[in-house]
Amino acid sequence: MAKTKTAFVCSDCGADFPRWLGQCSECKAWNTITEVRLGARESSHRAAREGFAGATRAQVQTLNDVDLAEVPRFSSGFKEFDRVLGGGVVPGSAILIGGSPGAGKSTLLLQTLCQLAQHMPALYVTGEESLQQVAMRAQRLQLPMDKLRMLSETSVETICRLADEERPRIMVIDSIQVMHLDDVQSAPGSVSQVRETAAYLTRYAKQRGVAIIMVGHVTKEGSLAGPKVLEHCIDCSVMLDGSTDSRYRTLRGTKNRFGAVNELGVFAMTGSGLKEVSNPSAIFLQRGEEQGNGSVVMVVWEGTRPLLVEIQALVDYSALANPRRVAVGLEATRLALLLAVLHRHGGLQISDQDVFVNVVGGVKVAETSADLALLLAIVSSFKNAPLPRELIVFGEVGLAGEIRPVPNGLERLNEAAKHGFTRAIVPHANRPKKAPEGMTVIAVKNLQEALDAL
Numbered sequence: 235m236a237k238t239k240t241a242f243v244c245s246d247c248g249a250d251f252p253r254w255l256g257q258c259s260e261c262k263a264w265n266t267i268t269e270v271r272l273g274a275r276e277s278s279h280r281a282a283r284e285g286f287a288g289a290t291r292a293q294v295q296t297l298n299d300v301d302l303a304e305v306p307r308f309s310s311g312f313k314e315f316d317r318v319l320g321g322g323v324v325p326g327s328a329i330l331i332g333g334s335p336g337a338g339k340s341t342l343l344l345q346t347l348c349q350l351a352q353h354m355p356a357l358y359v360t361g362e363e364s365l366q367q368v369a370m371r372a373q374r375l376q377l378p379m380d381k382l383r384m385l386s387e388t389s390v391e392t393i394c395r396l397a398d399e400e401r402p403r404i405m406v407i408d409s410i411q412v413m414h415l416d417d418v419q420s421a422p423g424s425v426s427q428v429r430e431t432a433a434y435l436t437r438y439a440k441q442r443g444v445a446i447i448m449v450g451h452v453t454k455e456g457s458l459a460g461p462k463v464l465e466h467c468i469d470c471s472v473m474l475d476g477s478t479d480s481r482y483r484t485l486r487g488t489k490n491r492f493g494a495v496n497e498l499g500v501f502a503m504t505g506s507g508l509k510e511v512s513n514p515s516a517i518f519l520q521r522g523e524e525q526g527n528g529s530v531v532m533v534v535w536e537g538t539r540p541l542l543v544e545i546q547a548l549v550d551y552s553a554l555a556n557p558r559r560v561a562v563g564l565e566a567t568r569l570a571l572l573l574a575v576l577h578r579h580g581g582l583q584i585s586d587q588d589v590f591v592n593v594v595g596g597v598k599v600a601e602t603s604a605d606l607a608l609l610l611a612i613v614s615s616f617k618n619a620p621l622p623r624e625l626i627v628f629g630e631v632g633l634a635g636e637i638r639p640v641p642n643g644l645e646r647l648n649e650a651a652k653h654g655f656t657r658a659i660v661p662h663a664n665r666p667k668k669a670p671e672g673m674t675v676i677a678v679k680n681l682q683e684a685l686d687a688l
Contacts, residue, residue, distance in 0.1 A: 429461050
């Protein structure tokens with residue numbers, strides 16, 4: 235009997251080594267190298283070379299001969315879901331959706347497929363729940379149950395064989411961590427099983443023209459569980475976020491070969507399932523009647539649309555030798571950098587003060603357009619002087635105290651004007667030729683001009 239060959243593969247970057255190491259020399263991650271048996275995967279590799287039954291044989295052609303006809307997308311039934319996917323579901327695409335337990339991944343996909351099954355063949359494969367559990371959820375959500383085809387199976391070979399008989403246009407795999415290939419001698423959920431099953435399903439999607447949506451688990455840090463190559467082999471990766479104390483869920487795209495990245499879709503969890511929110515800015519702008527100190531509204535750009543969110547700052551005297559700097563929804567290192575700019579170019583000394591910053595609604599802001607709003611909120615709290623309620627602010631702050639422009643400035647102003655804001659402090663380079671009706675735009679070149687404008 236031939237000896238089974240083994241290799242040691244990093245679960246983060248996919249690099250392989252002849253022996254086990256504590257740290258991957260490629261991505262520098264610790265304790266991510268696991269043993270993988272190579273001999274057991276020969277049959278699955280043979281299937282990859284030969285292709286599935288009935289699949290078209292690959293041919294070499296020039297780039298000029300490639301058919302550029304647009305692949306017809308079809309809607310998922312949710313405009314917010316379509317926005318994150320880049321305009322709809324692309325046939326033959328492999329989509330990975332992740333999220334923490336209880337976020338609503340299975341609920342969203344069950345709602346989507348029950349609606350799509352009314353006018354196209356759809357298959358829902360569940361490996362974690364029984365068919366009775368899925369049926370009870372569909373009945374509780376009052377979804378149409380007469381057309382959706384269901385399958386409870388964890389063997390990928392069996393799933394693809396039955397899918398050839400059903401011929402669905404869209405298929406859901408819930409979840410990829412419980413699926414397995416018979417030829418891979420590892421437990422379901424292991425690095426080798428997740429990588430091989432995802433690659434097998436992706437090949438099936440490309441060769442059959444079936445859109446496959448795979449559900450993925452997340453680790454305690456919030457990242458997708460499994461090898462990093464899992465995110466490389468699929469076409470689109472989205473994350474469904476939402477805390478247990480909030481009824482709102484955000485669907486954010488982290489990778490998309492068919493559309494823009496970092497698109498944001500907002501849903502509300504109700505008793506009848508997830509409902510899409512068409513105007514997310516109205517949710518994050520639910521402010522009190524009295525305007526408090528250290529609060530200002532900023533406009534951030536999420537994917538292809540502007541989003542109005544409120545940022546709050548609290549500055550208080552600290553009895554500690556090292557005052558605290560806490561940022562929720564923003565980068566802590568960015569906060570420390572901006573405080574140094576405020577001291578150097580704004581003449582405000584708060585080295586003996588605790589600074590707490592929060593983005594209302596649980597939104598995570600990664601772009602630099604929030605710099606100016608953050609500094610003005612800090613000044614408002616420190617001076618104990620509330621900012622005007624009708625004021626909107628955006629702009630990037632440089633280390634020299636200059637206010638740099640941000641993309642899509644006019645679209646941000648138009649969004650603010652639609653929500654009743656009448657004053658705006660923006661970078662000088664973002665000053666529009668014609669301001670939105672009823673809005674006064676104050677263009678500033680540096681931080682001192684912004685402070686004087688208040």
